[in-house]
Amino acid sequence: MSLTIGAIVDxxxxxxxPFLLRAYDGSSSSNVSAxxxxxxxxxxxxxxxVSAPGELGVVRAYVQGDLDIDGLDEGDPYDLIDQLKDALAVRVPKPRKVTEILASLGPRMFIPPELPELENPPGWRRLAEGLRHSKSRDAQAISHHYDVSNAFYELVLGPSMAYTCACYPxxxxxxxxxxAHKFDLVCRKLGLQPGMRLLDVGCGWGGMVRHAVQHYGVRAIGVTLSGEQAAYGQQWIARDGLADRAQIRHSDYRDVTESDFxxxxxxGLTEHIGVKNYPGYFAFLHERLADGGRLLNHSITRPSTAHGSIMRGGFINRYVFPDGELAPVGTIITAMADQGFEIRHTEDLREHYARTCRAWARNLSTNYDAAVAEAxxxxxxxxxxxxxxxxxGFARNEIQLHQVLGQKVGPGGAAAYPLRPRFED
Incomplete structure (x- = not known):
């Protein structure tokens, strides 16, 4: 006699x-008080x-509308994830039961359906886009995430259109x-003064560029691989009357030819470039700086090397950041130092990113109907x-956010820097 879906779940x-599953075959699992x-x-x-047991299979069924959850706030399912994340421990049934489960399911259940349209295929199936972190493939990965819709991002991010970790004063x-405090903190760490030249790589919609030009009197260039972001940012700069001092380019950072910044x-760019490319990345930025110039690198990091770097196969890699890679802050510091930067300061803002993501989720929840209509x-x-x-993940210290400040030292160790810098007001 075949097992029902509910019995298989049990x-x-x-x-x-910690959950009750009600299935299309009319059966249910046992915990009616879940x-x-x-x-x-x-x-x-x-x-x-069945074909992708675990996180990916659940996400596929949920995203496609084949799995629903009673009373779920789809814009902000934090409580659900917090409740179930540690509780879905799979028990290995006895061999006789495994045979019975397999027979009840039948071979058809193990044939994966077509992938959801939003899902990126595994990396080896994307070679037509180029090798990992080639210019062409990076452009595709950035477009996948950032060219969703500027209107959608406005609903989630709010008026600042800042899509990186905030810093709560x-x-x-x-x-x-x-x-605003985050952008100001970056400006202070960089020691910006009127008349200086700033390069902002991975500039998004231009928030850092606008803040630095408006409040610190610099001239700035921002570059982004997202065409949607570049167009939006350039229009914003024009509306604010900053076009004579600021520009947003739709460009790969590797195509910046100017120097002496x-x-x-x-x-928020380091996550996209690949750990193996850190030396070349930081060497390129070092070359673009004048002697004594500073680099502020702000990026998501791993707590340790034990967590790995490439986010292969999971939800984030397939649906959010294709080809994304994270490394511990020590790896970033070493790469910067190896390319000639003197490391002046580092700071972990992971609790701030937990708050930031919660705020974005609340925005999405509040504007959920409009977000669905848009995207x-x-x-x-x-x-x-x-x-x-x-x-x-940030709250549980599974991921972190570090700002690392480096300086290009001039001949004889020349590098103007305060004896005891104060970055706060």
């Missing part, structure tokens, strides 16, 4: 699993779960205050998972 997760109720609506959903500070900001429900569901899961 065999794998136990009858006291705080979470899942609805598996289709055979396709079951095939996603107070516990009760708003997201907008925290983003007084400062370079790299806010589709599948995209909105992906972003809900991504923001909530990222916030939890």
């Amino acid at each position: 065999q794998i997760f136990g009858e006291s699993a 705080p979470v109720v899942l609805h598996l609506k289709t055979e396709r959903g079951l095939r996603y779960l 107070r516990a009760d500070a708003s997201l907008e205050e925290a983003q 007084d400062a370079i900001s790299s806010i 589709g429900r599948s995209t909105a569901r992906v972003w809900g998972l991504y923001l909530a899961g990222s916030s939890l």
Whole structure:
């Protein structure tokens, strides 16, 4: 006699699993008092779960609408992820039960359905786009994430359009205050003064460029691989009357030919360039600086080398940041130092990023209907998972956010720097 889907779930997760699953075959798992109720609506959903057991299969079924969750705030599923993340321990059934489960499912259930449209295929299937971190493939990866829709990003990010970790000056500070404080902190660490020249690589919609030009009197160039971001940022600069001192280029940072910049900001770009490319990346930025110039590198990091670097195969790699790579801050510091930078300061802002992601998730939840209308429900569901899961990761110290300040030392060790710098007001 074949097992029902509900009975199979009991065999794998136990009858006291922290969720109740109701399946399309009319069966349910056993824990009727569970705080979470899942609805598996289709055979396709079951095939996603069986052919990719774990995170990826669940995401595929959920994104495609084959798996629903009672009472879920799709824009901000933080509480659900926090509740289930450690509780979904798979029990290995006895061999006789494994045979019974396999027979009940049948071979068809192990054939993966077509991948969701939003999912990137594994890296080896993307070689037509170029080798990992080639210019062509980097452009495709950035476009996948950042060219969703400027209107969608406005709903999630808010008026600042700043899509990197904010820095909260107070516990009760708003997201907008925290983003402005972050840009100001970067400007102070870089020692910006009127008339200086700033290069902002991976500039997004131009928030850092605008802040530095408006508040510190510099001239600035920002570069981004996203055409949507570049167009938006350049229009913003024109509206603010800054076009004579600022520009946003749709360009790879490797195509910047100017040099002798007084400062370079790299806010949220290092995650995209690949750990093996760190030496070349920091060498390139070192060459672009004048003697005594400073680089502020702001990026997500791993707590240790034990976590690995390349995010292969999981949800973030397939749905959010294709080809993304993270390394511990020590790896970044070593790479910078090896290319001639004197490391002046480093700081971990992971708690700030947990707050930032929570704020973005709340924006998405508040504006969820508009976000669905703009980008589709599948995209909105992906972003809900991504923001909530990222916030939890920072809160649990599974990922971190470091700012590292380096300086290009001139001949004889010349590098103007305060004896005891104060970066706060």
